[in-house]
Amino acid sequence: MKPVQQVAASDVAAVTAALRVALDGGPAVWPVASRPPMYPFPRSVAGGTGESRGNGNLGRASGGASGIGVDDDVALVVETSGSTDAPKRVLLSADALGASAAATEAALDGPGQWLLALPAHYIAGAQVLARSIVAGTEPVLLGGEHFDPAAFAAASARLDRRRPRYTSLVPVQLGRLVDAAASDRRVAEALRSFDRILLGGQAAPPSLIVAADVLGARVTRTYGSSETSGGCVYDGRPIDGVRARIAEGLVELAGPMLADGYLGDPERTAAAFAADADGTHWYRTGDLGRIEHDGTLRILGRADDVIVSGGVKVALGEVERAVRSQPGFADAVVVRVPDPEWGERPAVVATGTDAAATSDALATLARATDAAGLTPAARPVRLDVVDRMPLLASGKPDRRAIERLVRGGPVA
DSSP states (O other), X not given: OEEEEEEETTOHHHHHHHHHHHHTTSOEEEEESSOSSOOOOOHHHHSSOOOOTTTOOOOOOOSOTTSOEEOTTEEEXXXXXXXXXXXXXXXXXXXXXXXXXHHHHHHTTSSOEEEEOSOTTSHHHHHHHHHHHHHTOOOEEOOSSSOOHHHHHHHHTTSOTTSOEEEEEOHHHHHHHHHHHTTOHHHHHHHHHOSEEEEOSSOOOHHHHHHHHHTTOOEEEEEEEGGGTEEEEETTEEXXXXXXXXXXXXXXXXXXXOOOEETTOHHHHXXXXXXXXXXXXXXXXXXXXXXXXXXXXXXXXXXXXXEEETTEEEEXXXXXXXXXXXXXXXXXXXXXXXXXXXXXXXXXXEESOHHHHSTTHHHHHHHXXXXXXXXXXXXXXXXXXXXXXXXXXXXSBOHHHHHHHHTTSOOO
């Protein structure tokens, strides 16, 4: 067992130094959004015996800054965003982080220099630091409390042009950059200067990818999670060492970058991670998906976002994809609403664009779901227009708050 150190994510230098030590076998690091008081820990963390993957009950006290301990191979603790479920504290080993960094280098243009544009307590931000450590380079920090395209352009100019240049973004950031590039030549040049921009965190509207491509940005869409050390499927293709399969409609992933489990949560660990008879460990993502004829993985939405409408199963993720294909609805979110006849129906929440304000907008969205090959039960029956979409700190839509908004309850 070894201790865990909580470090304020805003102090990137401290996180980087602690992560460097952790990857070398030292105390594990837990980047947190703010300084102590410490996060509350489950009772199981304060006592018991630490075991490997499949238990998750890691924890007799071992004198760390947080008063808890983890298995010796754990290097990083990352708390999930909780966009569809209560947050989880993911345990990642040095080997998992190293395997992920190596596979990323192989999928890109080799080791390079990274621009950190995401908080260090998110897996995508922490991985920028881990990849930089593995590559022996110093990341350029964007800084600031809010994402600003002009600041992004200025930080991009500080990258070493003798090396490949990379960054990781979420769709809301890329969207702001694309919008700003229309009137700011420096932002457009910054977008084009990267050898690769990894885009993850949530599904990106196809129109955003097209707009970025027109500007000359080299964008790779990634799929993964904290449990897979970040993105491990690039543009639908698993990167080196990663395997994907569909089990009962759900996406499962395997590879050396899988997490060891969840801190102090053996039940969730057992539910999410399982081993085959041959010893291969798989992570059950909770996402619906299918593998296409060409071998690419397609994500259809969250399994817990499937509704039964008039006896027909409807994946809200597929409805959302069809809705977002329409002009003016690139950031729309689809949630469930109760229906006395059908049980549940899809509802669309969108910001106040001209397209959303038209009288036939709902009919347009219904035609879009029909054109996508979805059943009549998938047609949205309601369109709510909001001034501002409720978001999590990560920039993802806060689906719980959005659903409460549609149902007429308090947002927070």
